[in-house]
Amino acid sequence: MLPLALRRERHGPGRSASVADKPAAEVAVDAGLVRRLLAAQHPDLADLPLRLVASGWDNVIYRLGDDIAVRLPRRAAAAGLIEHEQRWLPVLAPRLPVAVPAPVRRGVPGHGYPWAWTVTRWMAGxxxxxxxxxxxxxxxxxxxxxxxxxxxxxxxxxxxxxxxxxxxxxxxxxxxxxxxxxxxxxxxxxxxxxxxxxxxxxxxxxxxxxxxxxxxxxxxxxxxxxxxxxxxxxxxxxxxxxxxxxxxxxxxxxxxxxxxxxxxxxxxxxxxxxxxxxxxxxxxxxxxxxxxxxxxxxxxxxxxxxxxxx
Incomplete structure (x- = not known):
């Protein structure tokens, strides 16, 4: 099962890097922070099982329960990409013939975390x-x-x-x-x-x-x-x-x-x-x-x- 892309995340549009070049996280994202954000903004999801599944160049992805995932930027360069997806995937998704990671919930800054974040479906396959x-x-x-x-x-x-x-x-x-x-x-x-x-x-x-x-x-x-x-x-x-x-x-x-x-x-x-x-x-x-x-x-x-x- 795959939430979004369980692969290396870009560190800039169309760019990739070696492990040695992986940018440091500008904000530390851990399970505790994710729980606090969920409890404050989506309390009905806050008690679901949570586990880290990917920490890439741009984003951290947690699996939440069986069917959804939480994707949070770990640095400012990725924050705009999340916002693009939040803005446009709900517009595009209805006309597309296969599933895409349109947000099912949206998160906003809070508890010291400065950027938008997204809850999406967990994509099986x-x-x-x-x-x-x-x-x-x-x-x-x-x-x-x-x-x-x-x-x-x-x-x-x-x-x-x-x-x-x-x-x-x-x-x-x-x-x-x-x-x-x-x-x-x-x-x-x-x-x-x-x-x-x-x-x-x-x-x-x-x-x-x-x-x-x-x-x-x-x-x-x-x-x-x-x-x-x-x-x-x-x-x-x-x-x-x-x-x-x-x-x-x-x-x-x-x-x-x-x-x-x-x-x-x-x-x-x-x-x-x-x-x-x-x-x-x-x-x-x-x-x-x-x-x-x-x-x-x-x-x-x-x-x-x-x-x-x-």
């Missing part, structure tokens, strides 16, 4: 990243349905994100830096492909709602079906190619063909080329910065192989 790529093919159509439902024009006050949904060339320095850092295999081939893909014409349509971090570690599978999509901390609006990178991050060639076919003619050839470029960019990030997270490193290695293969 395992992540798609734990299954071999060949076994993920059945997710192609339901993931395409999720993308279709999400990718609608976003309002002007949608969250901003400097590293998702943006023109692909703005990621050039970061990608080249990783490719020249000695950690990414086949770096010369990848660099040549990046130069080609990043020259694709930019998205000219309206800014669409984006998940921003759509890869198999954020997909929950239960009984062989897509049950939930997790971790909307990178939620933003912009070029849908960012999310379409899931075609390479999640699937092998056969699964990718199914995913693309299920989306029909919703996206033109240039968007799919940018999506491949986004997959390359995200693969290099996962490879270069996931030394402490073997599941994410495996996602990066898989994506790079798929991107280079075509």
């Amino acid at each position: 395992t992540t798609a990243a734990e299954a071999p790529p060949g076994e993920r093919r059945a997710l192609a159509e339901p993931l395409a349905a999720f993308v279709t439902a999400l990718h609608r024009p976003a309002p002007a006050d949608a969250p901003l994100n400097p590293v998702r949904g943006v023109p692909l060339p703005t990621r050039h320095d970061a990608v080249v830096g990783r490719l020249t850092g000695g950690l990414v295999p086949q770096a010369e081939r990848a660099a040549a492909l990046w130069a080609e893909l990043s020259a694709t014409p930019a998205w000219a349509g309206p800014a669409l709602w984006l998940h921003g971090d759509l890869h198999p570690a954020n997909l929950v599978v239960a009984d062989g079906a897509l049950a939930a999509v997790l971790d909307f901390g990178d939620l933003t609006a912009g070029d849908p190619a960012t999310d379409l990178a899931a075609a390479w991050l999640t699937f092998d060639a056969a699964g990718r063909e199914r995913f693309v076919r299920a989306l029909g003619d919703a996206y033109d050839a240039a968007t799919w080329r940018r999506a491949r470029g986004w997959a390359l960019a995200l693969a290099t990030a996962l490879i270069a910065h996931s030394d402490d997270a073997p599941v994410l490193r495996a996602v990066g290695d898989h994506a790079l192989r798929e991107v280079l293969a075509g």
